[in-house]
Amino acid sequence: MKVTKEPAPPLRQKVPVLSDVAKAAGVSVPTVSRVLTSSKFVAPELRDRVMKAVAELGYRPNGAARATRSGKRSMVAVLTGGTSNYGYAKTIEGIEKAARQSGMSVIIAVVESDDDEAVNAAIDLVLSQPVAGVIILEFDRPGLAAVKAFPSSIPLVVAGGGTRRTGKTGALLDERGAGKDATNHLLSLGHKTVHHVSVPTMGKHSGRTDGWRAALTAAGATIPPVLHATWEPASGYRVGQELAANEDVTAVFCGNDDVAIGVIRALLDSGRRVPEDVSVVGFDDQPHVALWRPALTTVRQDFQDLGARAFTLLAATVETGTPPGSSTVKPELILRESTAAVG
Amino acid sequence: MKVTKEPAPPLRQKVPVLSDVAKAAGVSVPTVSRVLTSSKFVAPELRDRVMKAVAELGYRPNGAARATRSGKRSMVAVLTGGTSNYGYAKTIEGIEKAARQSGMSVIIAVVESDDDEAVNAAIDLVLSQPVAGVIILEFDRPGLAAVKAFPSSIPLVVAGGGTRRTGKTGALLDERGAGKDATNHLLSLGHKTVHHVSVPTMGKHSGRTDGWRAALTAAGATIPPVLHATWEPASGYRVGQELAANEDVTAVFCGNDDVAIGVIRALLDSGRRVPEDVSVVGFDDQPHVALWRPALTTVRQDFQDLGARAFTLLAATVETGTPPGSSTVKPELILRESTAAVG
DNA sequence: CTGAAAGCGCTTACAG
DNA sequence: CTGAAAGCGCTTACAG
Incomplete structure (x- = not known):
């Protein structure tokens, strides 16, 4: 392994916060908040000044503070036994894409094994972030164990092979x-x-x-x-x-x-x-x-679709407070050259 | 697609917060905080009462609030052009594992294309969360565009094929x-x-x-x-x-x-x-x-190692404030049956 | 429509 | 060693 030493870049400057924007725009903090969340009417002129200040400072809202105050969460977590095998990777891809289209971020935690310690560590890791809900990939024993150990206070949806052993709402493959x-x-x-x-x-x-x-x-x-x-x-x-x-x-x-x-x-x-x-x-x-x-x-198996369905189910659960029904898709047998009638 | 309707589960209860634990343990809020962050000495007896209350209530610290107050961030983000192709998935696996071992969560955002809109949307998504730093997978044009557009105020490390076009610190494959x-x-x-x-x-x-x-x-x-x-x-x-x-x-x-x-x-x-x-x-x-x-x-190509190296580099950058040198590994040619001397 | 005030859940000086 | 107080960055009633 070759290690290259490079000159250190200049020290990072402080990232701008809401009050910096307010100062730059010459308005109050709540006004900036209002234009950013577009929750209330704001005079066009002030709105312009704010947007200009936001652009100039490169301001980005601090999601953590936002979540703390408003309770609105913009992350979904996926808990899974693995990330790189084909089915896992494709399902995660489907979840990420659907989440992104809804303006949500996805956080990933792998459950190393089905023993209590690993399961709880993964759950703790995920729940220490402000997640709106969780999708568990019920593809394997670690995933199954995570579903069982998961606290009922958080919206949960499973994505899996349809064994339905846990009875949780989920996107399933038959x-x-x-x-x-x-x-x-x-x-x-x-x-x-x-x-x-x-x-x-x-x-x-x-x-x-x-x-x-x-x-x-x-x-x-x-x-x-x-x-x-x-x-x-x-x-x-x-x-x-x-x-x-x-x-x-x-x-x-x-x-x-x-x-x-x-x-x-x-x-x-x-x-x-x-x-x-x-x-x-x-x-x-x-x-x-x-x-x-x-x-x-x-x-x-259409894993990407599975991931997308799981996200849709989770979004509905978060929104309505009660989980909708599960959805199941039957994978399709593709006939090619490796099977033939017995000689 | 078959849709199964299930009975709605009981309404979710409120998740416990620090003050609930304090009340249950009969101590003050700061004391609970202290045992949880183990920052200061706490009397063994109080510590036990707190731990008991934590366990009973199933309390988990709210990472968003924590990050807001302390500035300590427990997430790293990975920005990438994709998640499911072999190299991408394996690199992400390496990052996730290394991060988990350091008690950090990983958040993933894919950059759909190299046009400005897609790049900025992905960056915004990631930076709206309290991330300690970002790893960009410089495997493709969207990744490259993300590196170029990324604000310098956040610790950044790239993982990639070593074209070094951006000159950023990174874990590289030759x-x-x-x-x-x-x-x-x-x-x-x-x-x-x-x-x-x-x-x-x-x-x-x-x-x-x-x-x-x-x-x-x-x-x-x-x-x-x-x-x-x-x-x-x-x-x-x-x-x-x-x-x-x-x-x-x-x-x-x-x-x-x-x-x-x-x-x-x-x-x-x-x-x-x-x-x-x-x-x-x-x-x-x-x-x-x-x-x-x-x-x-x-x-x-050892992508898992690539991901692990990238995380290590990022952790060092976050800790010391200045990026260490890049590291490069040369992939190994594996000779098998598909090549032979010309007839 | 806009600002001063309160508060989310947490941590961190500050007194005691 | 422990509690009352202040404050992180933001949003949301509340007055005006």
């Missing part, structure tokens, strides 16, 4: 239905059963896993033990090697695209063809999986 | 050096020249593009026109089709992994083999590209 669709697709191709590789989402309570199991049960197919992967594509590769060693495996439903990619590569490296010998389905539809060889059949 | 390495690797394999596909980062001022051009120039190779892709992998596919149609193309250096994936698939679909006929190098090293077929030779 993961269970999508898991069923994916499994039924494979079954309809003539596969006797479908193996499943899970990712570290809800553990035993994953909607996709539930849907897979339900579809198998409904079809009277045997239910193979669930195989577990981490978020790392490489762990998909390891699981794929196990799968490749098992002659009975002809169809695999993976918990996400990264894992599917690992599984496919392991299968191929072991001499099993995809989809001729083994069909594989992913989950998420990251943009690049359409270009994979074979192009991945997967479940498309 | 993209230019990495671009040179990638190009030289291809040249050393016997390729007469290297084609380049750019992504929408800094436009003409991209470090990776500069490095590519510099390496070509140093080697006395001809410099083919730069081809442009968007952030979408599919755009890489389109560019790849152009490349495939050109017999002279034997080596391609791509602006990122997603584009490389699109380029490779197009090459393959056109009957050109990779790496036998054409070598391809990516940029970023997203975890799944090691499992691609062929496994992608690419430049590994």
Whole structure:
């Protein structure tokens, strides 16, 4: 690591406050406040003088003081188990965009694990700021734990995979239905059963896993033990090697695209063809999986929309004081090259 | 979209404030403040009573009021052109983690474009909160515009690809050096020249593009026109089709992994083999590209570390009042299967 | 329409 | 060590 020493810049000057603007404009402090919040009528001339002073001084209202006095909060917080995996990042993107369009800022706190200490630390961090409300990403166990531990005095909305274990209002994705669709697709191709590789989402309570199991049960197919992967594509590769060693495996439903990619590569490296010998389905539809060889059949989840819906729900909760109903969207199965009828 | 109507929960109760705690503990307000900020000595007995009241009432300090009175700010803002692309998401993850470990919250605002209106709107949004400082992701034109427009009265640090066009202190990645390495690797394999596909980062001022051009120039190779892709992998596919149609193309250096994936698939679909006929190098090293077929030779950028370094720099700036020197890390070229000596 | 006054929740000198 | 008082930057009744 190279470190470059630079000359220190001039000392920062004091940031201007409301009274500086008032002085510069030759009006009282409340008058400046009034033109800035446009709450009351102000004579056009004074208004002009104020706006001019604001521009000249580069004044920006101090949101903290504003929130302290008026109780109006202009931040929403998102509490989440992670920020960089595809679904998380896209959901946050959707929230941020919707918030920005409403003039609100978003503050992010990650919940490291589902143990009490981590959960409370994250909640404390978030609630020590003047937030209007909170969106919790109920994608994983830390998220779930945060929902459970969250105090009821703050408006809360969840965004998640629709396991609905907490019963909170939220924007949901019908993961269970999508898991069923994916499994039924494979079954309809003539596969006797479908193996499943899970990712570290809800553990035993994953909607996709539930849907897979339900579809198998409904079809009277045997239910193979669930195989577990981490978020790392490489762990998909390891699981794929196990799968490749098992002659009975002809169809695999993976918990996400990264894992599917690992599984496919392991299968191929072991001499099993995809989809001729083994069909594989992913989950998420990251943009690049359409270009994979074979192009991945997967479940498309619209995370950005999920984030936007969550924000809308939260805004309504904050405004009316009571949470509106939840909204659920069913992800769509996208058929591509990685699945085929059994030979 | 299915909408579920649920019964409204009981009305939210008022959140407890410092004076509630003081009353419950039978002490004065300043005493509660003192135990919470542990600024002065407090008798153990009073301290216990206060802590008990805090726990019972579920009191959490109001950060806005705190910031208003003490001037101590517990938020850092990140201003960025995007949040969900791999490099952005990972950098934000690094910042969030470092901030959390210092007890600070992070607030995010995206700068939609590099036009004045969007830039100022994002800056206003961020500065209306009590932030201790700001990290701007100088990965693209909106980020660059934000750096230029940012008022000097607030501590600022950039995180970026090291083009250093603004001269601000920052955590940097030596993209230019990495671009040179990638190009030289291809040249050393016997390729007469290297084609380049750019992504929408800094436009003409991209470090990776500069490095590519510099390496070509140093080697006395001809410099083919730069081809442009968007952030979408599919755009890489389109560019790849152009490349495939050109017999002279034997080596391609791509602006990122997603584009490389699109380029490779197009090459393959056109009957050109990779790496036998054409070598391809990516940029970023997203975890799944090691499992691609062929496994992608690419430049590994440690974005999480970048984010952590940026936070450290910002913390130092806030503390000492003057920015320390910038730090630069050179990304590492990872050799895999997508590059080979010319046949 | 505009200013003097009070107050949001907190922290920080200041007395005791 | 602890409480009464002042004050951070702002907004919101209240008079005029």
